[in-house]
Amino acid sequence: MSHPLLVWLVGGVLLVGAGFVTALLPRWRAREREHRTAWSAARAAIDSATVSRDAAVTRVPAAERLLVRAESIAAGRGGTAAARAAAKHAREADRLWRTHQ
Numbered sequence: 001m002s003h004p005l006l007v008w009l010v011g012g013v014l015l016v017g018a019g020f021v022t023a024l025l026p027r028w029r030a031r032e033r034e035h036r037t038a039w040s041a042a043r044a045a046i047d048s049a050t051v052s053r054d055a056a057v058t059r060v061p062a063a064e065r066l067l068v069r070a071e072s073i074a075a076g077r078g079g080t081a082a083a084r085a086a087a088k089h090a091r092e093a094d095r096l097w098r099t100h101q
Helices: 002-055 061-076 080-099
Strands: none
Touching: 002 061, 002 080, 061 080
16 A cells, blocks of 8 residues: 555655746846856957057056956856956956057
8 A cells, every 4th residue: 555655655756846847947047148248248358458459559547457357256156147257357457458559
């Protein structure tokens, strides 16, 4: 008598587990995609700021500090918020170098 009960119990646990995985898997994938996209944008912004720095005629200390900050955040390899902060600093540095040309 306990054998069919065990089968039903294991089947129920497997069914509930499969339901949770099915519900959470798209969220996990979306979060990972957002993370990769944010870091890609941050690296692109840092590269753009680096090109602007190399092309600048004059030194802009504020922009240099912002770029160093962005690079140090990127070296830490944090989460999505860190990637957005690094991109923000790099974009601001890029803007400063472009306005001082």
